[in-house]
Amino acid sequence: MSGEFLRIEGVGKTYVSGGKTSHVLADIDLAIDAGEYISIIGHSGCGKSTLLNIIGGLTRATTGAVILDHSEVNSPGPDRAIVFQNHSLLPWLTAYENVRLAVDKVSGGTRSRAERHDWTLHNLELVHMAHARDKRPAEVSGGMKQRIGIARALAMEPKVLLLDEPFGALDALTRAHLQDQVMQIHMKLRNTVIMITHDVDEAVLLSDRIVMMTNGPAAQIGQLLTVPLARPRNRLEAASDPIYLNCREAVLRFLYERHRYVEAA
Amino acid sequence: MPLTSQDPRVLPQLPNAATSEAPRPRHGASAATTRLAPLLRRLLANTLPPLIAVALLGLIWQLLTGAPGSGMPSPVQIWSEAHDLIVDPFFNHGSQDIGLGLRVLVSLQRVAIGFGLAAIVGVLLGTLIGQSVWAMRGLDPIFQVLRTVPPLAWLPLALAAFRDANPSAIFVIFITAIWPVIINTAVGIRNIPQDYRNVAAVLRLNSIEFFWRIMVPSAAPYIFTGLRIGIGLSWLAIVAAEMLTGGVGIGFFIWDAWNSSRLPDIIVALLYIGVVGFLLDRLVALIGRLATRGTAA
Ligand SMILES: Nc1ncnc2c1ncn2[C@@H]1O[C@H](COP(=O)(O)OP(=O)(O)OP(=O)(O)O)[C@@H](O)[C@H]1O
Numbered sequence: 001m002s003g004e005f006l007r008i009e010g011v012g013k014t015y016v017s018g019g020k021t022s023h024v025l026a027d028i029d030l031a032i033d034a035g036e037y038i039s040i041i042g043h044s045g046c047g048k049s050t051l052l053n054i055i056g057g058l059t060r061a062t063t064g065a066v067i068l069d070h071s072e073v074n075s076p077g078p079d080r081a082i083v084f085q086n087h088s089l090l091p092w093l094t095a096y097e098n099v100r101l102a103v104d105k106v107s108g109g110t111r112s113r114a115e116r117h118d119w120t121l122h123n124l125e126l127v128h129m130a131h132a133r134d135k136r137p138a139e140v141s142g143g144m145k146q147r148i149g150i151a152r153a154l155a156m157e158p159k160v161l162l163l164d165e166p167f168g169a170l171d172a173l174t175r176a177h178l179q180d181q182v183m184q185i186h187m188k189l190r191n192t193v194i195m196i197t198h199d200v201d202e203a204v205l206l207s208d209r210i211v212m213m214t215n216g217p218a219a220q221i222g223q224l225l226t227v228p229l230a231r232p233r234n235r236l237e238a239a240s241d242p243i244y245l246n247c248r249e250a251v252l253r254f255l256y257e258r259h260r261y262v263e264a265a
Numbered sequence: 266m267p268l269t270s271q272d273p274r275v276l277p278q279l280p281n282a283a284t285s286e287a288p289r290p291r292h293g294a295s296a297a298t299t300r301l302a303p304l305l306r307r308l309l310a311n312t313l314p315p316l317i318a319v320a321l322l323g324l325i326w327q328l329l330t331g332a333p334g335s336g337m338p339s340p341v342q343i344w345s346e347a348h349d350l351i352v353d354p355f356f357n358h359g360s361q362d363i364g365l366g367l368r369v370l371v372s373l374q375r376v377a378i379g380f381g382l383a384a385i386v387g388v389l390l391g392t393l394i395g396q397s398v399w400a401m402r403g404l405d406p407i408f409q410v411l412r413t414v415p416p417l418a419w420l421p422l423a424l425a426a427f428r429d430a431n432p433s434a435i436f437v438i439f440i441t442a443i444w445p446v447i448i449n450t451a452v453g454i455r456n457i458p459q460d461y462r463n464v465a466a467v468l469r470l471n472s473i474e475f476f477w478r479i480m481v482p483s484a485a486p487y488i489f490t491g492l493r494i495g496i497g498l499s500w501l502a503i504v505a506a507e508m509l510t511g512g513v514g515i516g517f518f519i520w521d522a523w524n525s526s527r528l529p530d531i532i533v534a535l536l537y538i539g540v541v542g543f544l545l546d547r548l549v550a551l552i553g554r555l556a557t558r559g560t561a562a
């Protein structure tokens with residue numbers, strides 16, 4: 001089976017506001033296998049979040065369709081859990097309660113109370129946040145918030161995990177640490193992941209394939225790059241691996257030579 | 266549209282209620298200190314200035330009104346003529362001869378019923394209106410007009426409708442307090458961040474779950490701002506309403522004292538009203554602070 005799991009077919013998006021139409025995405029075609037780790041990279045404002053939100057069902061595509069596991073996506077749902085650009089935890093709930101809300105909602109009918117409790121804790125442990133389970137989002141650091149957001153998404157046992165710049169607002173050390181954790185989780189659970197990023201190293205290190213988008217308006221997929229690095233990957237070893245360096249160069253070349261960021265676009 | 270104001274506190278122009286700060290939690294403000302000295306110093310720093318200010322004002326007051334033949338009672342005169350009212354708030358010598366504490370309780374009971382109803386109905390109406398752009402557009406101008414009607418202007422209508430003083434007074438409280446509650450709740454509902462709506466959408470929360478898990482907590486700071494303004498207005502209205510409807514409330518006491526020229530009694534009653542109003546405001550603020558703990562992201 002190749003590309004049968006998640007198919008993005010001719011997706012385009014046009015916003016009409018106040019009589020002005022703006023073409024954000026045009027004709028995006030992409031086929032993704034189960035268990036693949038895909039990164040989407042592109043300059044700011046080109047429409048990455050828009051594409052992710054279409055896959056998540058939060059935004060309707062103007063043309064085309066998204067087909068997940070043989071059925072068309074047309075509303076949001078827990079089978080496509082999203083980790084938002086700005087964590088989006090509910091600030092009045094503790095870390096545990098934030099995850100538990102998702103667990104109760106998604107597996108309220110299939111798991112007993114005790115099982116839901118264990119499952120909540122299990123997912124907090126996956127991201128190493130069990131120690132802060134009774135803290136509210138305001139009481140933990142940015143990296144910890146992002147981890148709780150990931151735990152909440154994982155707890156839904158989604159078919160696809162959608163990450164919108166999950167580490168965007170973090171310092172380099174925390175970012176590296178979380179990347180390692182996400183890689184471990186991906187190795188362990190083999191879930192399908194689509195991640196938006198601005199960071200070339202992050203894209204190359206984590207992904208099986210990198211989707212490079214052209215600048216808007218009417219952004220398209222400019223190039224698809226397969227990263228044939230063996231897993232598990234180690235950031236130190238990878239850094240001097242010729243495959244890694246080649247991929248990195250290809251992405252950089254795409255971003256800074258062929259599709260340089262144009263301020264007016 | 267006037268309701269898009271980011272700051273719901275500015276809605277009703279009431280000096281004491283409108284300037285109160287929004288009920289935001291203060292994290293770690295009470296770092297536990299084991300030493301007593303700084304605690305004592307802080308206590309003194311907080312209590313000494315008001316005490317000095319009160320003493321000075323009292324002195325000025327005494328100097329201005331102490332001369333014989335002055336139209337206003339001086340503090341000394343108030344103490345000598347009305348100290349029974351001051352020292353024992355809860356004496357009970359028969360129907361109209363009771364302590365001010367008991368009178369305040371009667372007034373508070375009316376406020377509790379009227380304001381309680383206003384809170385429940387106001388939050389529900391505000392929630393409905395906040396969800397619909399059209400309801401907001403249609404009803405907002407009406408509310409903006411109605412909320413400026415002075416409380417007592419409702420009284421004749423209420424008396425005509427209920428034919429009884431007590432429900433009329435309660436209705437005046439209700440109709441006075443409900444507008445800021447509705448308006449602030451609606452603004453709070455409108456301002457629920459898109460992020461939370463997205464979370465709810467991904468989790469497929471149904472409308473009841475959405476109401477309890479997202480709407481109420483997210484709008485709580487706004488709701489409590491509305492409630493706090495509402496309780497201030499209620500207390501203003503009850504005193505005025507009781508002056509006209511009679512009964513044993515604190516408002517009627519003032520009217521009665523005026524009719525029998527007992528100015529010192531009136532001043533004592535004013536102090537009671539001020540202190541109780543202040544406590545009510547603080548009470549709602551405290552409940553709000555407890556209920557909205559952690560809502561600041
Ligand atoms: N609701 C909307 N109405 C009109 N235009 C919109 C709307 N949402 C997004 N856009 C436009 O679509 C374009 C793509 O936005 P999007 O948020 O997808 O970019 P992005 O690639 O995620 O950017 P960033 O990397 O900065 O997050 C932007 O030019 C934006 O102005």
Ligand SMILES: [Mg+2]
Nearest residue numbers: 048049050085
């Ligand atoms: Mg984005």
